[in-house]
Amino acid sequence: MTDTKITSKEAIMLIVTIFVSHTIVTLSKNLLSNTKSATLINLIYVGIIALLFAYIIFRLLRNFASLDIIDISQYLGGPIFKNIVGGIFIAYFIGTSSNLLREFCEGLRVAFFPMTNILFILIPFILVLFLTNSLSFSSNIKTVSLVFPFVLISIVFLFFGNFQNFSFERMFPLLGKGFSDTFITGIGNIFAFSGISCLYFIPPYLKEPQQMKKICLTSVIIGLFYFLFCTATVLLLFSFFVDVDEVLPLYSAASYIEFGVFFQRLEPLFMLIWILEIGCYMIIINRFSIHIFQKMTNLKSQKPLAMIFPLFVLGIALLPQNYSIIRFLETNIYSYFIIAVVFVLGITILFLANLKKRKERKNSL
Amino acid sequence: MKHLIKVFCFVIIFVILTVSFSSSYLQVNLDNIAVVVAIGIDKGENNTLKVSFQFTAPSSVSESGSSETAPTILKSIDASSISSAVNLMNSHLGKELTLAHCKLVVFSEELAKEGISDIIYTFMNDAQMRPSCNVVVSKCPANYYIENSKPFLEPLISKYYELFVSSNQFTGYTANATLGKFFDNMICQSCDSYAILGGINFQLSKNAQEGFSTKESADISNSASLNGSTSSENVGLAVFREGKLVGELNAIETLAFMCIGNTVKGFLISVPSSQIENETLDIYLTPSHKTKIDVSFVNGSPFIKIHSKFSGQIRSMTNDSNYLDNEVLKRISEACNRYLEYVFTQYLYKTAKEYKSDINAIGKTSLKLFKTISQYEDYGWREHFQDSFFDVSVDVNVKSSSLLSDS
Numbered sequence: 001m002t003d004t005k006i007t008s009k010e011a012i013m014l015i016v017t018i019f020v021s022h023t024i025v026t027l028s029k030n031l032l033s034n035t036k037s038a039t040l041i042n043l044i045y046v047g048i049i050a051l052l053f054a055y056i057i058f059r060l061l062r063n064f065a066s067l068d069i070i071d072i073s074q075y076l077g078g079p080i081f082k083n084i085v086g087g088i089f090i091a092y093f094i095g096t097s098s099n100l101l102r103e104f105c106e107g108l109r110v111a112f113f114p115m116t117n118i119l120f121i122l123i124p125f126i127l128v129l130f131l132t133n134s135l136s137f138s139s140n141i142k143t144v145s146l147v148f149p150f151v152l153i154s155i156v157f158l159f160f161g162n163f164q165n166f167s168f169e170r171m172f173p174l175l176g177k178g179f180s181d182t183f184i185t186g187i188g189n190i191f192a193f194s195g196i197s198c199l200y201f202i203p204p205y206l207k208e209p210q211q212m213k214k215i216c217l218t219s220v221i222i223g224l225f226y227f228l229f230c231t232a233t234v235l236l237l238f239s240f241f242v243d244v245d246e247v248l249p250l251y252s253a254a255s256y257i258e259f260g261v262f263f264q265r266l267e268p269l270f271m272l273i274w275i276l277e278i279g280c281y282m283i284i285i286n287r288f289s290i291h292i293f294q295k296m297t298n299l300k301s302q303k304p305l306a307m308i309f310p311l312f313v314l315g316i317a318l319l320p321q322n323y324s325i326i327r328f329l330e331t332n333i334y335s336y337f338i339i340a341v342v343f344v345l346g347i348t349i350l351f352l353a354n355l356k357k358r359k360e361r362k363n364s365l
Numbered sequence: 366m367k368h369l370i371k372v373f374c375f376v377i378i379f380v381i382l383t384v385s386f387s388s389s390y391l392q393v394n395l396d397n398i399a400v401v402v403a404i405g406i407d408k409g410e411n412n413t414l415k416v417s418f419q420f421t422a423p424s425s426v427s428e429s430g431s432s433e434t435a436p437t438i439l440k441s442i443d444a445s446s447i448s449s450a451v452n453l454m455n456s457h458l459g460k461e462l463t464l465a466h467c468k469l470v471v472f473s474e475e476l477a478k479e480g481i482s483d484i485i486y487t488f489m490n491d492a493q494m495r496p497s498c499n500v501v502v503s504k505c506p507a508n509y510y511i512e513n514s515k516p517f518l519e520p521l522i523s524k525y526y527e528l529f530v531s532s533n534q535f536t537g538y539t540a541n542a543t544l545g546k547f548f549d550n551m552i553c554q555s556c557d558s559y560a561i562l563g564g565i566n567f568q569l570s571k572n573a574q575e576g577f578s579t580k581e582s583a584d585i586s587n588s589a590s591l592n593g594s595t596s597s598e599n600v601g602l603a604v605f606r607e608g609k610l611v612g613e614l615n616a617i618e619t620l621a622f623m624c625i626g627n628t629v630k631g632f633l634i635s636v637p638s639s640q641i642e643n644e645t646l647d648i649y650l651t652p653s654h655k656t657k658i659d660v661s662f663v664n665g666s667p668f669i670k671i672h673s674k675f676s677g678q679i680r681s682m683t684n685d686s687n688y689l690d691n692e693v694l695k696r697i698s699e700a701c702n703r704y705l706e707y708v709f710t711q712y713l714y715k716t717a718k719e720y721k722s723d724i725n726a727i728g729k730t731s732l733k734l735f736k737t738i739s740q741y742e743d744y745g746w747r748e749h750f751q752d753s754f755f756d757v758s759v760d761v762n763v764k765s766s767s768l769l770s771d772s
Contacts, residue, residue, distance in 0.1 A: 113386060115388035116388060120382060124382065127378065169726075169732050173732055173733070175736050238549060239550075255496055256496055256545060265495075
């Protein structure tokens with residue numbers, strides 16, 4: 001369980017994995033519900049804002065060398081503040097990941113295992129977490145790096161495989177619900193870039209901390225392209241005026257891909273790749289949660305937590321009684337929670353810590 | 366000891382997962398399923414549906430390599446809904462019906478006129494149904510259509526259902542209408558659905574061609590001039606508006622639909638010969654550019670300009686043909702232009718004024734004229750489409766005949 005360092009490429013893949021896993025489930029559909037035909041323009045717009053946020057985070061973290069946000073919270077407000085911030089981030093990671101896992105497993109159940117209890121579909125993912133928690137962080141990230149190219153290819157293939165079925169007129173009306181819904185309230189779509197939260201935690205793991213700027217900007221740019229591909233696939237393939245809510249919209253999109261009579265039914269292949277991707281996402285989130293808890297409690301080893309956190313994820317994933325509650329949590333609770341934690345709380349802490357540091361420097365002079 | 370505990374845990378987990386996933390596996394096990402290749406839906410008695418399922422005979426799977434046509438089984442049942450019909454059939458057969466290999470859904474004309482949107486929604490909600498499944502509206506009872514759908518050149522019925530519309534790209538006499546497209550057009554506010562028009566050929570007599578408007582141009586399923594034994598035929602289109610059948614298109618109107626929708630790769634037309642009176646020339650046309658659709662609004666009504674370009678090759682040849690003369694080719698091209706402009710205009714006005722159905726999704730082209738969705742919804746494309754007026758221009762360039770140029 002000894003955590004070792006990761007390269008800047010691995011760090012980029014780690015962050016993009018968070019972006020992608022949300023996209024695979026229902027993120028693209030949620031974005032389309034908010035901004036309709038203007039979603040592609042809105043994504044470019046919020047992508048630029050997310051890029052700005054990533055750069056601000058890089059600038060604010062620069063003064064704290066290889067400290068993460070939990071260490072910085074302790075520096076800013078002492079151990080109690082550190083525990084509060086740690087608790088919020090754990091709640092954020094566990095809450096969003098449990099909901100995403102449950103939603104994905106519900107999709108798996110509908111498509112492949114209609115007679116299997118949801119608990120048994122969740123269990124293999126939890127077993128993966130048990131197993132990976134006993135390995136080092138760098139080996140976990142190497143697994144992510146191995147899966148990542150396949151996921152990238154699957155999304156690009158999904159886009160080009162469906163190209164013949166696209167109606168490009170569906171990008172119009174250009175402003176969707178209206179100017180303010182696209183560019184003012186549409187800023188809310190920035191929750192899609194929740195993977196930025198990883199930027200707060202990766203500095204201690206980096207082999208080359210001086211590459212932080214590259215990691216921040218590249219990961220957001222790759223993530224933006226991913227979003228554009230996924231959202232364009234759903235937008236251009238389905239009619240958007242009536243909100244027909246698919247359990248897994250990209251899975252539905254995959255079922256439209258056919259090359260002649262012999263090359264059909266590719267969706268199980270896509271699903272296999274996406275199962276691996278969701279597994280990778282769960283591994284990353286689980287490791288960060290354990291890492292935060294270890295710092296909060298000053299535990300020497302992560303070993304005692306290796307079984308507890310996966311079970312915690314399983315318990316929370318089983319809490320929603322039905323699919324409508326899962327969708328309600330995702331669209332009405334977690335999207336705002338993400339904005340509050342990642343884009344407000346995180347940056348505020350870093351900003352105040354920087355102010356404190358500047359004040360201390362002035363005083364020492 | 367530690368190793369033993371690990372092995373024990375692994376065995377326990379393996380057993381639990383195997384048992385829990387086995388129920389899903391058993392449901393799709395080949396021994397427990399009945400593979401449905403086509404579904405026919407008719408109006409039943411007392412507000413029910415008469416649902417017919419066509420299955421492949423279990424032995425036919427292993428006989429696919431033989432030259433004989435694989436046998437099929439057709440079973441019908443009356444039920445209040447599709448799901449109930451599936452359930453009742455499961456009970457009747459003692460097997461689980463799987464729709465994962467269903468290639469064809471046939472609706473009777475009578476049922477389609479009353480509306481099939483609920484059934485389409487139910488099919489799209491089914492994880493097993495493929496969006497590539499063909500949708501047919503039959504002019505005769507759906508179960509009768511399926512019963513008489515016999516592949517002549519294919520040993521497997523499922524392959525026949527998959528490929529029977531493939532000729533549309535080279536004839537333009539029927540369109541590829543799949544369940545996914547039907548559903549998408551049905552929920553879209555700027556387009557309407559269509560389905561393949563099917564029927565049974567009762568007419569065994571040969572019909573002669575009649576002048577300008579040839580017989581095959583007027584062909585429609587149930588009335589075609591094919592000789593041979595009774596079989597299903599698929600010519601023309603069924604036009605829907607908000608999930609209800611509102612009319613049908615014959616072969617040449619379907620060709621117009623496909624040309625405007627850019628889905629045809631080539632087609633044959635017959636135009637009057639410029640050299641011999643009362644004679645027609647067969648010309649094979651291929652689109653040289655995509656059809657351009659331009660929508661504008663004049664006094665609140667859509668003004669739709671359509672421009673198509675084709676290149677042609679003369680297929681007819683007589684002993685006094687002269688296709689090396691540029692003037693002759695020009696005259697033939699102009700005749701083609703006039704003919705296609707007439708056909709396209711007739712088709713467009715028929716769908717707009719008579720059927721009030723935008724099956725070519727011209728409304729999508731108008732989307733760019735609106736800034737916001739609310740503006741588009743306030744305008745109401747569906748309501749205004751019937752007020753449309755059209756300006757059709759066709760540019761045919763007949764280049765040559767085939768192997769012989771002059772005789």
